[in-house]
Amino acid sequence: MPTALTDLCRHPIVQAPMAGGASGPELAAAVCQAGGFGFLAAGYKTADGMYQEIKQLRALTDRPFGVNLFMPQPSLADTSAVEVYREQLAGEAAWYETELGDIDGPSDDGYEAKLAILRDDPVPVVSFTFGCPSRAVFDAFAKVGTYTVVTVTTAAEAQAAQWSGADVVCVQGVEAGGHQSTHRDDPHADGTGAGLGLLALLAQVRETVQIPVIAAGGLMRGAQIAAVLAAGASMAQLGTAFLVTPESGANPLHKQALTNPLFTHTELTRAFSGRPARGLVNRFLREHGPYAPAAYPAVHYLTSTVRKAAAKAGDAQGMNLWAGQGHRLAREMPAGRLVEVLMAELDAARAALGQDRGAAEPDVTGGAA
Structure with missing residues (x-):
């Protein structure tokens, strides 16, 4: 087993696991082959669907990769707010000639079944979103040599x-x-500005924990990667930057919207899923964001049919267009080429500071500053 996560790849670039179809085997393989670290997104997939993608990825690359899981969410005790939201969305369903979704979908995202597969057939790295597992889960993965x-x-x-x-x-x-x-x-916390920017949060975390840190949030250029590495991160994770690559499974309308002047900015919204998520501001977000309840994943299930119908109709105004604040810097090129360009920019940024790649490698053993 390698001594650090960074031993699993040549470059300190992680491709974010973007659920909903963007982060599939093709994208992860391309990033891995280029020397970065690729991730599969298992969120919203069945346990078998996750396993099939793992097998596809293994057929595409022999490089290490990761799988991301969603943590189970509390069951929705009161559905009244969701039913009110259903009434508000009735016009959307009629416009797109579809029905609103059933809110009674699973809240655990097949978590236990996915854990069982990943313990029985280990992958190099497993990451978790929307919470933190128990020590027993971490201990089980440590026994099979999986980083968490x-x-x-x-x-x-x-x-x-x-x-x-x-x-x-x-x-x-x-x-x-x-x-x-x-x-x-x-x-x-909605609308209070409670969320911290990456550099401020990174500094706080580095002074709090002794384990290595990956930095994520709005990173689109090699110079930004250099900045977070200098601030103490071991690696930099990029999502939006990889959305527009041909290997990404994102809808073409989504890819086009990232650099379309029609979409000028992003906001955090509950409109599409019931949980705060940053996306391009479109009609659906403007009209329904202020009224969406805090009810994930019920709202996700409720709006899923409308979002799919909008995509089928070619209408980006009814879709969830997830995007980081740096979306206008997206570059349409193959994922492997993007990794190369980012590394060239990272080297240039280091050279400007009188550094080179070898001399500026970050501390990957952890440790508070």
Whole structure:
């Protein structure tokens, strides 16, 4: 077993696990082959669907890779707010000539079945979103040689992950696209500006935990990677930057929207899933975001049919267009080529500071500053 997560790849670049189809075997394989670290997103997939993608990825590359799991969410005790939201979305369903989804889908995302598969047929890395597993889960993965990563949005969450036995924390700044990986969904924090930017959060986490840190949130250029490595991260995780690559499974409308001048900015919203997520501001987000309840994954199931119908109709105004704050910097090129370009930019940024790649390698053994 390697002595550090960074021993699994040549470059300190992690391709984020983006659920919903973007992060499939083709994208992960391309990133791995280029020397980065690729991830499969198991969220919203069945346990067997996850396993089939793992087999596909293994056929595409012999390089190490990771699999991301969603933590189980509390069952929705009161559905009244979701039913009110259903009434508000009736016009959307009629417009797209579809029915609203059934909110009674599973809240555990097949978690236990996925854990069982990953223990029986281990992969190099497993990461967790929306919470932190028990020590027993971490111990079981340690026994089979699997590194574990927990995504965190506060220093307290990072400390809890370290105490529980995680090998690494992925620090997610508020700039990140897609869902905020808070361990406790607090609707009272909505609109308060409570989320921290990546550099501020990274500094806090580095002074709180002694395990290695991956930095995520709005990173689109090699110079930004250099900045987070200099700030103490071991690796940098990029999601939006890889969305527009041909290997990405994102909808073409989603890819086009990232650099379309029509979409000028992003916001955090509950409109599509019931959990705060950053996406491009479109009609659906503007009209329904202010009224969406804190009810994940019920709202995700409720809106799923409308989102699919909007995509089928070619209407980006009715889709969830997840994107980080740096979305306008997206570059359409193959994923492997993007890794090469990012590394060239990283080297240039280091050279500008009188460094070289070897001299500037970050501390990957962890340790508070």
